[in-house]
Amino acid sequence: MTEASEIRVRHWLLAAPALSLIGLFLLIPYINIGIMSFRTPSTTAPYGPGYTVANYVHILSDSLYLSLLAETLLFATVTTAVCLLMAFPVAFHLARTTSRWRGLLYAGVLSPLLTGVVIRCFGWIVLLANNGLVNQALGTVGLGPFQLMYNATGVTIALVHVFLPFMILPLMTAIQSIDPHWEEAARTLGASRTRVFQRIMLPLILPGLQSGVILVFVLAASAYVIPMLLGGGRVQTLPTVIFQQLMGGLLWPFGAALALTLSFAVLASIWAFVFLGRKRMRGLA
């Protein structure tokens, strides 16, 4: 064996544990779902005999499922946008602060991830219910009550809350990699604060922004527990419908087709996003 191929083998060996994990628990189940989505339905078994494309035809021809898909992607988009707006100042402050409370702030950012999703949802229910803490507080100044739960507002609030760290952390890392001298150099060369942001900061933050947006978008599009609990059955997204198909209707082939359709739509959205940002990120790799 030559030295180069020996090194290549060693690299593969190092990657083997991760690769086998991905193969075993991601690739094989996905293939399984893929096959399942082409099966025929059955009331007595998970699926019936033979193969069909009827599941996909059903999804793509029924405006109910297409609008559900659109709504799910819209939910994810709004959540991502709100996360981005809220994360930016926090990420900027965390990246640049020299405060001794930095560690504490950091822990604060991660705090949404410290409790389980169900507990967190019940927490939000206590806050957002019609007679919850938020409406009680607003009531004392003569406002409300507002419908903050069992609708898109409540679901979005809870989604933003838990996914905010996934936006803040990559943004923070990107901002940390920006040398303040670059901003100062741009100022001395005649750039106003706004121009510095446009021409120096934003292009350099883009890679971090991209990771944050992708993470939050994917997580929000596939969220199930939060829309379920805070939507209270009145908010439907594709993941909640998939769950109903699988567990309620026992329509495994159709559920599988819905799941793959969602995966594909999310992948396509990410691809479009990356493609659009590609030109602006040249020279940064």
Next chain:
Amino acid sequence: MSRLSIQALTKCYAGAAAVANIDLDVAEGEFVSLLGPSGCGKTTTLRCVAGLETPTSGKVLFGDRDVTRVPPERRRIGMVFQNYALFPHMTIRENIGFGLEMRGVRGSEANKRISSVLDMVQLTGFEDRWPRQLSGGQQQRVALARALIVEPAVLLLDEPLANLDAKLRDEMRFFIRALQQRIGITTLYVTHDQAESMALSDRIVVMFAGRIHQTGTPQHIYDRPATKQVAKFIGQANLIAGKVVHRCNEVATVDTSVGRLLCATNCAVEPGTPATAMVRPEAMQLVKECSPNAFPGRIMERHFLGNIVDYRVATADGTVLAIQALGSIVHDAGEVVSVQIDPKKAWLLE
């Protein structure tokens, strides 16, 4: 191109003054260095001139224009940073053209000026490279080109050579000086390296703890330092404590622990005041015979450095003096010699 005046400039951080009441005038086309140890306020002063810091009090003027409250982007300055601060997401052409872009200069006019400054810093052909593909010296020259292309009123350099290796530093030193002379731009240069400031500057401003200790030509600062700190910071200095016994015009007689010395002075010291005689290592000669303004000593150490020989000589009272002699080795360790001091080159400090 313009004159630069700093008037009563003070900058405080959390109540402590980083720069305390500084006055400085830089003439049109003059090259002035701010020299001092780290934390002496030299960089803060430069940043106040650039507009990157707002002075607590005092004024900065370019010519007759008061720029104290003018933001950096409207000051017409060129600044070079220690780490070059090239924009990593822009090519060399875009980096250099950034100042033009901000001023709305585009197209063939911009390209012409970019080619011209690239030629000036000898980097023609590097237009489409990325900053990370360039060596430190090349990056530094790009930073210079980027600062100069906008034809600034004042050029500001913050330790621009500190990150380069010694050989490149020497080359860049000559390069910067030649370039500055050619375009005749008013330049303020911050450094902690005394050799650098000496080689480059028309005048040096020596700062300690936020204050200016001395302003003068390199030669003047070397030969006639104003304070002990300046004497020690610039080159090597032997400081010998003593008491003034007599002064006649610009020559003072001082009784020191090593003996009676004649020193040059420019201050009206009264007999009886304690004072310090400063003698540079090369202003002392080792002679065999006792002569005027000389005293005996014993050679403790001898280091041959090629062009010079470094001696450590202990005098009768135990004071150890650093002495440098040109040429080859004449004396050996342990030898008893006479140390002769040129009275014109001994300098009295208060």
